[in-house]
Amino acid sequence: MKDPVVALDARLAGTQNTGDTSYWRGLIWGLSQTCGEAQVTLFGDTPRPAELGDCPFRWVEVQAANPRLWSLVALPRAAKESGADILHTQYNVSPLTACPAVTTVHDVSFFVNPLWYGWKDRLLLTKGLPASCRRAKQILAVSETTKREIEQYIPAARGKVTVTFNALGPGFAPADKTVAKAFLRSRFGIETPFVFAITSPWARKNSRLAGEAYSQSLLAETHRLVTCGPGEAIQPGSLHLGYVDDATIRNLYAAADCFLLPSLHEGFGIPILESFASGTPVVCGPGGAIPEVALDAAWVCPDYRPETWAGTLDRLFDDSGKLEAMVAKGRDRVRDFSWLDTAAKTWEAYGRAAAGG
Structure with missing residues (x-):
């Protein structure tokens, strides 16, 4: 045939x-x-x-x-x-x-x-x-x-x-972390360490959880919350960039100290792979295919309560050896697709x- x-x-x-x-x-x-x-x-x-x-x-x-x-x-x-x-x-x-x-x-x-x-x-x-x-x-x-x-x-x-x-997109080339931080400092004035999330007005994307978890965590004292995507800022004092181009997204992934994916349900979750490829830890939830894609390379919270996510953020940097191992697992996971x-x-x-x- x-x-x-x-x-x-x-x-x-x-x-x-x-x-x-x-x-x-x-x-x-x-x-x-x-x-x-x-x-x-x-x-x-x-x-x-x-x-x-x-x-x-x-x-x-x-x-x-x-x-x-x-x-x-x-x-x-x-x-x-x-x-x-x-x-x-x-x-x-x-x-x-x-x-x-x-x-x-x-x-x-x-x-x-x-x-x-x-x-x-x-x-x-x-x-x-x-x-x-x-x-x-x-x-x-x-x-x-x-x-x-x-x-x-x-x-x-x-x-x-x-x-x-x-x-991972064929054109997605992870940014160097030092270069990414310099880019964001020059373009947006981002000087401090930050937590990154992508926002959406869709209820399923549950964007407000990222702001609630951040504000209840100890990282609120040391980090800024930076978001991009449609809609308004999800947290007072956060920096919301709106729609950004692909190059800026890559720099945000690379420069962030962690990426939050609060979605209640995903059929796959490409941002997980983009963050993994950028060497950035991922905190996500149990909805849909998220655990299937993340496996043991991300911090998968068991529920969507802000205090659960805040606690995960508080523990994220307690063990540098575990953090490095998780980042390495993430990079390996990208190659499975x-x-x-x-x-x-x-x-x-x-x-x-x-x-x-």
Whole structure:
């Protein structure tokens, strides 16, 4: 059987850097290293993003009146016109799709706790994803945890789910810690040691816990809390940088004395790997796939009480030998994940889909 020709929904490859963005950039890079340029066509609703660099795959800009019509009508039509054997999407498989479809599901947190979402998103996701999973020939999950949760909440997905892990972004080059501190001092006036967290307005991300834990810990006397991401500062006296570019993120990871990930649920948790790669300790919680990704290389708190997290922060630097060992484990853990491996497993899923299931 000949290799399939794949149409790929690449809209998120050029957006603000999120976990979904990292996934599509990493997968596209991995596929570009392992298959011919004529085998994959990237579809988006904007001009080709600069972030794709010298990726050899063709980019096709497709327009529609709104994002839902783009996914429902415009993308399936464009994929059919391109002669694609497979259409690869995220979460949504249109009933108008003419060829076998593969869809990636990053998490099903809207089933785990629907109250984390507004009613409109909750309705769209809890009704739409099961229908898409019924239509899809293959479903890709970014962790074993996500696979189990998909199969738990969506019986129609059982037998069709393959785990294709996320990995550290191919362009993520950890910053030197001394250089990073000098960069942040010059650009933002950050002079003191600091604790770092990435904020989000989504309830599931639980950003305020980072501020509450920091304020109750002894580190509040010696460190500053520095955050970036959408929204406002999560703690009085903290430094909130808003959206920052990739270079600044790398410097923040490298210069921080620890990274806090207070999310209540993750399908994977790429920031864990980014912090590990930067040689920075991670304090996180037990939600979703976080323990699966972190293993024993992070301080995984057993609950989400601020006093529990504050106590973990207080003990973080008590044993320098343990701290160094954990940092080394983190760097080793990063090497367990590869976009080349993920691309290979994804290509195998394309083949199964093209063969009928």
